[in-house]
Amino acid sequence: SSIKDRILAAQKEAVDEYVGLQKGADKMYYDLKDWYSWHGMKKDIAEYKWEGLAMDFVTKLPRTSSGQDIIWVIVDRVTKSAYFLPMREDYKMDRLARLYLKDIVARPGVPISIISDRDSRFISRFWQLMQEELGTCLDMSTSYHPQTDGQHERTIQTLEDMLRAYVLDFGGSWDVYLPLVELSYNNSYHSSVRCASFEALYGRKCRSPIMWDEVGEGQLIGPELVQETNKKISHIKDRLKAARYRQKSYADKRKKPLEFSVGDYVLLKVSPWKGVVRFGKKGKLAPRFVRPSEINEKVGPVAYRLDLPEELNGVHDTFHVSNLKKFLADPT
Numbered sequence: 108s109s110i111k112d113r114i115l116a117a118q119k120e121a122v123d124e125y126v127g128l129q130k131g132a133d134k135m136y137y138d139l140k141d142w143y144s145w146h147g148m149k150k151d152i153a154e155y156k157w158e159g160l161a162m163d164f165v166t167k168l169p170r171t172s173s174g175q176d177i178i179w180v181i182v183d184r185v186t187k188s189a190y191f192l193p194m195r196e197d198y199k200m201d202r203l204a205r206l207y208l209k210d211i212v213a214r215p216g217v218p219i220s221i222i223s224d225r226d227s228r229f230i231s232r233f234w235q236l237m238q239e240e241l242g243t244c245l246d247m248s249t250s251y252h253p254q255t256d257g258q259h260e261r262t263i264q265t266l267e268d269m270l271r272a273y274v275l276d277f278g279g280s281w282d283v284y285l286p287l288v289e290l291s292y293n294n295s296y297h298s299s300v301r302c303a304s305f306e307a308l309y310g311r312k313c314r315s316p317i318m319w320d321e322v323g324e325g326q327l328i329g330p331e332l333v334q335e336t337n338k339k340i341s342h343i344k345d346r347l348k349a350a351r352y353r354q355k356s357y358a359d360k361r362k363k364p365l366e367f368s369v370g371d372y373v374l375l376k377v378s379p380w381k382g383v384v385r386f387g388k389k390g391k392l393a394p395r396f397v398r399p400s401e402i403n404e405k406v407g408p409v410a411y412r413l414d415l416p417e418e419l420n421g422v423h424d425t426f427h428v429s430n431l432k433k434f435l436a437d438p439t
Contacts, residue, residue, distance in 0.1 A: 156308055157215035159184040161222045162229075163263045165270050166196065167406045167425040168281065175282045180266050181211060184222070186307035187262055187297045190214075191270070191289045193282040200233040212241070220244040224408065264409055266292065268427040269347050271410065275423055284343075291343040365428050367411060372399040372434040375413065375426060399434040 165178040171193075179192040192210055194203070211218075221238065223229045225247050238245055273288055274281045293305045294313045305313040367373060375397045397416060403424075404412040412425045 156185050157183045158218055159220045160218045161263055163224060164226060165267050167412060168274050169279050169423045171279050171282045173282060178270055180263060182262050186304050187300055188293050188304035188308045191285050193285055200231055203228060204237055217241050218243050220246060222246045267409060268429055271427050273343060288343050292347060295347055367402050369402055371402045373402060374432040374434050375400055376430040
């Protein structure tokens with residue numbers, strides 16, 4: 108066999124049998140390029156699980172009883188598995204660093220690279236020095252949009268869409284159910300890896316709470332908790348499926364992301380959420396969009412805060428761009 112085949116086979120063997128010895132795609136490429144070369148070499152040297160991350164914040168969420176109002180979304184670029192970390196907008200960088208060390212470094216380990224937008228937290232001197240000490244390369248995009256920056260950003264955007272819809276469902280107690288959202292997402296089929304993210308990560312299917320009734324484990328922890336958990340997971344899976352459908356439809360229709368300005372009027376798609384579809388008409392005759400609302404604020408690259416009509420009083424006012432439609436007529 109060729110030198111190329113032998114190198115790639117040795118890399119695969121090291122990962123399959125001696126995971127602790129793997130060097131990482133970038134390091135291996137730079138170690139080898141002075142000695143060997145072939146067309147597409149960098150692409151052929153694979154990136155491995157939790158070696159390259161993508162991360163973003165889902166902000167402006169309803170504050171929970173414990174003060175949480177933001178979700179830190181961290182995704183493995185290979186398996187698409189993710190962690191959802193609840194936190195507060197006002198966390199200082201040292202608190203953020205401790206959260207990262209506890210929930211990421213202590214679990215899958217130190218990543219080789221992180222892709223993110225230019226959030227003030229990610230461009231802070233503290234964050235950059237910490238990642239430099241850990242040996243992690245930071246890659247910050249100036250335009251963090253799914254149509255222009257690749258598959259991992261589409262994953263992030265789908266997750267933000269799903270999480271915002273889920274927060275509308277659970278309101279001020281959303282942090283209580285966030286672990287179930289994480290489980291449901293990681294245990295759902297992902298087309299890019301052709302299996303569930305959990306299976307891509309661990310090499311086996313996840314035994315989720317929805318299976319407890321079948322194996323009799325419900326008797327051990329209380330049937331009411333099992334039934335309630337099953338109901339919540341089923342509901343969350345519906346939200347994820349709807350978010351993926353919206354994102355595919357949204358991406359298929361446009362090459363550039365839809366953008367609005369403060370002061371623009373938009374129509375809000377209401378069908379995905381309970382509590383929103385229950386005003387006015389119901390069922391198939393229910394309107395797909397609420398009457399025009401003015402945009403008060405842009406929240407990150409893909410979400411907007413609206414001045415909602417009185418009939419939506421109590422509904423959180425920040426929505427993902429895929430749930431908005433430009434209103435062209437004069438709202439007055």
